[in-house]
Amino acid sequence: MLTTSGMLQDKVVVVTGAGNGIGRAIALAMAAQGAAVVVNDIGTGLTGDGLDDAPGQRVVQEIQAAGGRAVASKDSVAEASSAERIVQTAVDHFGRIDCVVNNAGILRDRIFHNMSVADWEAVMQVHLHGAFYMSRAAARHFKEQQSGALVHMTSTSGLIGNMGQANYAAAKLGIVALSKSIALDMERFNVRSNCISPFAWSRMTGSVPTDTPEKAARVEKLKQMTPEKIAPVAVYLASDAAKDVNAQVFAVRNNEIFLMSQPRPLRSVHRGEGWTPETVAEHAMPALRSSFVGVDRSSDVFTWDPV
Structure with missing residues (x-):
């Protein structure tokens, strides 16, 4: 039900990819805390193909049935002009824009040597370009009103690594850098930009393979x-x-919230006379090797059961 004096009372929030899964849950929670919500979803399948005209409108109806305010948007984040229309929908219907949640995404997983240019470009266009287009469209309004918040969805596929997701991982790590740059540039206007790396069972994780008993067991845990x-x-x-x-950059995993590290120097070596390839091999690499980062997947780092 709607909270009449919630944390977001009188705020206006755009949530992209809000017709299902994480986006839907965020849109409903924003509305429950008093926000007016633009529920953006173009209604495509996991790969960006196919079309269902209704998911965004269904979420709007859920919000309205609980006494909240919401409007649907079916524009795509993957084009600059349509991203502008999404933000303008908020302004036209509710008079302002206070937050954008960049959640829209697709997957086109391929092992790297089989990944096509089309697979790469489609995922980049929605995730990384879409986050830029949406953030840029909101930035002018944020600057004028001297306030605003951006929440971007990243992934441990980019922060740590996963197999078969070069396109997705590159886009998601790019979003972290985009968010940091926005934070640096827009802080003077009281604009904040942060990332969430979500662990959640949704259409995006529904493609996780279950072809072994071990993988099937892990999927059952993920569903929690x-x-x-x-x-x-x-x-x-x-x-x-x-x-x-x-x-x-935060990660949320069931009932756990993590503050994630960001790249910083780990260790250094110095040689006053400079380096040759031979001394790099003989001195630098042996000295640094104990601090090397492993060729890890997300599941190699988050090894314990969700609690």
């Missing part, structure tokens, strides 16, 4: 991590309570 577990952090980051939280 519902999209609703992600929404509270997104609501918080959109709210004034997070006014001092900027340029951070």
Whole structure:
């Protein structure tokens, strides 16, 4: 039900990819905390193909049935002009824009040597370009009103690594850099930009293979991590309570919230006379090797069961 004095009372929020899964859960939670919500979803399948005209409208109806305010948008984030229309929908219907949640995404997983240019470009266009287009469209309004929040969905596929996802991983790690740059450039206007790396069972993770008993067991554990577990952090980051939280990357895994590291120097070696290829091999690499980062997948790092 709608909270009449929630953390987002009188705020206006755009949530992209909000017709299903994590986006839907975030849109409902934003509305429950008092926000007016633009529910953006073009209604395509997991790969960006196919069409279902109704998912965004169904979420709008859920919000309205609970006493909230919402409007549907079917424009694509993957084009600059349509991203502008999504943000303008918020302004036209609710008079302002206070937060954009960049959640829209597709998957086209391929082992790297089989990945086509089309697979690469489609995923980049929705995830990385879409986050840029949406953030840029909102930035002018944020600057004028001297406030605003951006919440971007990243992934441990980019932060750590996963097989068969070069396109997705590159886009998702690019979003972290985009978010940090926005935070640096827009902080002077009281605009914040943060990332969430969500662990949740949704259409995006529904393609995880279950061809061995071990993989099937892991999928059953993943199903405990519902999209609703992600929404509270997104609501918080959109709210004034997070006014001092900027340029951070959080991961949410069932009932756990992590602050993720960002690249910083780990160790150094110095040679006053400079380096040759031979001394790099003989001195630098042996000295640095104990701090090398492994060729890890996300599941190699998050090895424990969700709690």
